[in-house]
Amino acid sequence: MSFATETPVQTHHLPADLTLVTLPYLGDNYTYLLHDPASGATAVIDVGEAAPIEAELAKRGWQLSEIWLTHHHWDHIDGVADLVKSTGALVVGAEVDAHRLPPLARPVVAGDSFEFVGHRVDIIDVPGHTVGHIAYHLPDSAVAFTGDSLMALGCGRLFEGTPDQMYESLSALAKLPPHTQICSGHEYTAANAAFAVTIDPDNAALATRQHQITAKRAEKQPTVPSLLSLELATNPYLRAHLPEVKAAIGMESAPNTEVFAEIRRRKDSF
Template sequence: MKSLELEVFLCRSDNFGVLVHDAETGQTVSIDAPDAAAVEAAAARRGWNITHIFTTHHHIDHVEGNLALKEQYGLEIIGPVNEAVVIPGLDKSMGDGDSFLFGDHTVNVIETPGHTAGHICYHFVDDKLLFAADTLFALGCGRLFERPAADMWHSLQKLAVLPDETAVYFGHEYTLSNARFAVTIDPSNVRLKSRAAEIESLRAEGKFTIPTTLGLEKETNPFLRAADPAIRRNLLMEGKTNEEVFAEIRKRKDNF
């Protein structure tokens, strides 16, 4: 089984578009469809024909291109079962624990409610790729629009058990802001400070911060580290539950 090819590009103002291409079958999937023109341009650059869209959640900046791309390519749209009625052009709905093949590549579906009620992530198991959209960002997590903090904490734990070497592709270039905030929550984390400096340099040069790895996030992302004693001391929350600490971190980020 050959490795998949990826094309990463910006859509809209700060959305990441990602195309995943299987050279053996010629299949190409767009992870979400933030903007049809940007996705089409990326496919044209690589000479790929888009055969699928894997939708993660219903927000307009992730589905706006669905119908135009479906008309252009005759592709198949897969999306979350718990948001099926609001995903434009949906052909197949998937829920937590479902699995399917993209070429010869196994894709597991992980339901991660929090940002939206039915948000799903796509885990390409053997390729060690996770498309986390607006659940897990580099040094961040999605805003809680449709589910409480405890639900998002549980969702993040489902991702945290995947292998540390898993490459994480996320939905937005929010990393610089996330890094500046993370240091306020975890100021004694030497690895985080080093990473924040690296991110400052990357963004100053106009370079992307995607992908990250799950192992790196577990070392530096405060939203995955609610159990860490240093963070708890810094927040004066040493006797609180992980869910309560996470909720406080998310609240602070909302107001950062």
């Protein structure tokens, strides 16, 4: 499958002197390159196909060191074997999902931490989209790779997990520092915004964000990463506990998890 896309590659400079590259592929997927200029080490997060990653590495003169996987879906892992063959990079992924991930050089579990050339990487268990989904958080660089759990103005469809699981996962991610950049797996933000305004119609911050998203996508610009503070202010799945959101959907006295489940149900049929 061709990796051609109209959305351009973007480069961000993170705290702790790391470089983040947002790389589109497969039309509406994103992968990320995380590069340490001091050591030359580079990690990639999720690999649906190898070719765009190999091309970007060659363009920048970078050598791939590690592959970090968030979950087992084909559009996040199908290029791993080719990329390992061409680069020799070691693969990191959830131990609980090892039976349906490419061979793991470093199996990890919730609560684990490992070092990426001196930068701490924390593993957060985020089931819901799949039961073995994990996220990677680098506290010193204020960045989290959330795959298809927390997304820009949305969250992943519940293919395997329960609403309670996903709500707990999103609640855990919501506790990260507000200045954390959320690197999610897809360019779904415009569609997510169109739905979000039906749930949170009086949210001025959401209205402003929708206008900004429309302008970005008109210029084929990516809408990710996004700041967690912006998600907290506008993402309906992170706002299911708020009285104004409950009132807007007629669930004023319902438990937070039931409100979240109803919002996710409405999105599934939107």
